[in-house]
């Protein structure tokens with residue numbers, strides 16, 4: 001009887017080799033039975049647990065993840081593939097969050113991530129980073145810091161009230177105006193701009209409007225409609241005419257708390273752009289994080305008549321990008337969305353990595 005084992009080698013099985021193989025098999029079985037007998041069941045369980053988990057750790061000192069993505073944080077165990085259930089601990093839950101047992105990066109930053117399982121624990125530094133734009137892209141670098149927009153198609157809810165509203169000291173207001181509010185960040189930037197305008201051109205701005213609640217906007221709009229109707233316009237005509245100067249409630253950026261109307265007297269005026277203050281504001285406001293929200297050359301996009309007095313705080317980085325590229329907020333927000341798409345695409349081929 002010949003059994004072919006491989007192309008080169010063949011083994012001839014004779015009755016003698018069969019006998020030897022049988023003897024070998026029986027000997028092995030006997031050793032196994034003896035070995036089994038010497039193991040006390042209790043001890044076997046303890047040894048099994050010890051073998052299950054000796055240590056928990058991570059592959060490196062730092063892990064990297066893109067914001068919006070899930071962190072692949074598989075602990076390294078000795079022995080490998082130990083069956084242990086883990087609990088996670090996050091130092092800064094504004095950066096990483098646990099959702100449905102998965103760890104997701106929700107904003108950029110660095111935090112410690114701790115894991116505990118089987119009585120062992122380990123910690124690792126996690127860097128959550130925004131997806132980079134392709135190197136040749138000139139889309140807004142801060143594409144991920146989405147700006148809120150209120151306009152004819154984006155409506156704020158009636159109960160939306162911005163966080164961090166503060167009362168503006170009355171000495172910043174135009175005569176007779178009192179009890180105006182803006183977000184603390186907006187007013188801090190405004191104050192800086194106010195001081196610099198004074199030192200540079202001895203000019204002064206007076207605030208005539210800032211935060212407006214949904215109810216206040218509603219009141220203003222209804223009043224404007226009423227005035228037009230008193231002039232003999234029909235309700236439809238009055239509404240469309242009112243829209244030329246006053247937004248419908250929910251569609252005004254004054255509800256955001258980061259919008260301010262300024263004047264150098266007690267009223268808003270299209271001549272403001274011709275005043276030294278108006279000119280200075282148009283040229284310099286971006287340095288303080290403000291934009292002229294409704295520019296003259298963007299009326300077809302904003303659908304609002306040019307308002308040289310109406311400034312919106314967006315932060316220096318956003319404002320500078322818009323200023324340099326001559327964009328209104330509608331255009332900028334669209335570019336932010338394109339930036340998100342470009343970064344998502346780029347990240348597919350360039351996974352997050354620690355430097």
Ligand SMILES: [Zn+2]
Nearest residue numbers: 209260261310
């Ligand atoms: Zn305004």
